[in-house]
Amino acid sequence: MIFLLSPASLFLPEMLMASKLTFLTLSTLPNKPHHHSTKLHPLPLISSRLNVSKDPTILNSHKILDQSSNALKTASLSLTAVTLPFLLDQKDVALAVDGEFGVFEGRTFALIHPIVMASLFLYTLWAGYLGWQWRRVRTIQNEINELKKQVKPTPVTPEGTPLEVPPSQIELKIQQLTEERKELIKGSYRDRHYNAGSILLGFGVLEAVGGGLNTWIRTGKLFPGPHLFAGAGITVLWALSAALVPSMQRGSETARSLHIALNTLNVLLFVSQLPTGFDILLKAFEFTKWP
Known part of the structure; x- marks a missing residue:
């Protein structure tokens, strides 16, 4: 069948x-006297509302x-x-404490943020050096052009033959800057600075968020203060600096100057984070265990 x-x-x-x-849950709730009761009326069938x-x-x-x-x-x-x-x-x-997250609440995971951020601080200085060298490639040509305007014409004989005279100080400076520019071009500072900035932006934002997440996992809350606010400011400055790249590639000197100013402020905020970050590192050693 x-x-x-x-x-x-x-x-x-x-x-x-x-x-x-439902019965198990409601049985644990305190019983309170009810002074009135509600009578439930069954809903009419759909077919009863229609002209069948x-x-x-x-x-x-x-x-x-x-x-x-x-x-x-x-x-x-x-x-x-x-x-x-x-x-x-x-x-x-469950809150983010008392071992619910296992190894993620341990000392090993807590040390990732300070180690990565210390490395990114040094990498920021390296990226700044690469950027300055690339800027030097562009500005040194302007210096050469200005010096060429100061070079006096080579004296000639009455027959029109150029006289052999030792190069002037200006001409020697032009030769020196020209050789320096050739060496700078060989360094590929433009591409290296761009790659360093991309790595810094990606890993920096990732670890900035990861640091706050690690604090929440270990303690169940965040701690508003100079370290947290400076870290948020650094993350914003990374994003703003990267947003200026298209204008810089189109030759905007204003964007280039603003890019340098933002990254200088970024380094200063990074330096201000070092003492507070070290204090937090000591607390992590105090309140966490291996692994």
């Missing part, structure tokens, strides 16, 4: 489990519609019963 299951019967296991969960025809085909379709409506009502009640315990019982929600 083939048994046909109605849509409502498919939700029977969920109803039984949800009822048990006597046609058997139409009657059958409305019967199926009523069964589907009852199934949806049962499903909504079961979902409410399942979620109700989670809404009522919030006192045991």
Whole structure:
């Protein structure tokens, strides 16, 4: 024999489990006297609100519609019963302390942030050096052009033959700057500075967020203060400096000057973080254990 299951019967296991969960949760709540009771009235069937025809085909379709409506009502009640315990019982929600995160609360994970940020501080200085060398490649040509304007014409004989005279100080300076520029071009400082800035932006933002996340994992909260605010400022300055790159590539001197100013401020904020970061590192050693 083939048994046909109605849509409502498919939700029977969920109803039984949800009822048990709700009963267990509600049984722990304090009993308070109620001075009034609410009487629930069943909702009328959908077919009762419609002008149902006597046609058997139409009657059958409305019967199926009523069964589907009852199934949806049962499903909504079961979902409410399942979620109700989670809404009522919030006192045991785990915070980010007491070992719930295992090794992520240990000393090894806590040391990642200071080690990475100290490395990024040194890398920031290196990226600044590369940027300054690339700027030197561009500005040295301007110096050469200005010096060439000061070079006096070579004296010639009455016949028009140039006289052989030793080079002037200005000409020697031009030769020196020209050789220096050739060496700077060989260093590929433009590409190296761009790559260093990209690495600094990516790892810097990642570890800036990771440092706050690590603090929350170990303590369950963040600590607003100079270190946190300076770190947020550094992250913003990284983003602003990177946003100026398209204008710099189009030759905007204003964007280049602003880029240098923002990164100088970035280094100063980085330096201000070193003492507070060292204090936090000592606290991490005090309140964490290996691993």
